[in-house]
Amino acid sequence: MSKLSAPRRIPDPPAVPPPSRCRTYAELHWIEGEIEHWIRFGAEVENVIVSRRTRIVGFDAGTLFALVRWSSNDYGTTASRIDIVRAPTADEGYTTLPFVRPGGDSLLSVRGWPKVQIVLRAIDAIEALSIDPGEVAPDYWRHLHNRIAAGQSPRDYSRARHSVWLLRRRLLS
Numbered sequence: 001m002s003k004l005s006a007p008r009r010i011p012d013p014p015a016v017p018p019p020s021r022c023r024t025y026a027e028l029h030w031i032e033g034e035i036e037h038w039i040r041f042g043a044e045v046e047n048v049i050v051s052r053r054t055r056i057v058g059f060d061a062g063t064l065f066a067l068v069r070w071s072s073n074d075y076g077t078t079a080s081r082i083d084i085v086r087a088p089t090a091d092e093g094y095t096t097l098p099f100v101r102p103g104g105d106s107l108l109s110v111r112g113w114p115k116v117q118i119v120l121r122a123i124d125a126i127e128a129l130s131i132d133p134g135e136v137a138p139d140y141w142r143h144l145h146n147r148i149a150a151g152q153s154p155r156d157y158s159r160a161r162h163s164v165w166l167l168r169r170r171l172l173s
Contacts, residue, residue: 036071046058062086068082082108082119137162143155
């Protein structure tokens with residue numbers, strides 16, 4: 001007499017969406033002269049208007065974006081901040097950040113208007129080279145963050161450095 005084996009159960013697929021459909025969302029608020037959040041760079045793939053003063057933008061996994069947050073009251077600026085974030089894939093860990101869901105790989109996080117201005121000038125200099133800041137090597141944003149934190153001048157991003165990054169990215173993919 002042959003023994004019948006119990007039917008094998010096929011495990012359910014993971015609850016996480018596939019990496020190609022994984023998105024990171026940034027919530028943007030705009031109340032003129034009080035609270036202003038905006039995206040300085042980054043390829044938005046989704047844009048949802050929640051109200052006249054709030055919208056949510058989505059970024060695909062791997063996308064770099066810069067979120068600028070500024071607020072003030074009757075006495076002047078109370079907070080200014082810029083975060084440069086890489087949207088994570090479904091299987092990567094991430095850091096939670098205010099107004100970013102679920103979070104991201106934080107490459108640069110700077111507070112205070114003088115420091116934010118240094119980052120904005122660096123972004124402008126990169127754009128002057130006709131390079132999309134969203135395509136810049138993530139290591140450069142970490143370098144910029146660390147040099148600002150140490151109170152030192154950051155090195156400029158160059159076309160040569162960008163070419164090396166593009167070659168490295170091609171080799172890693």
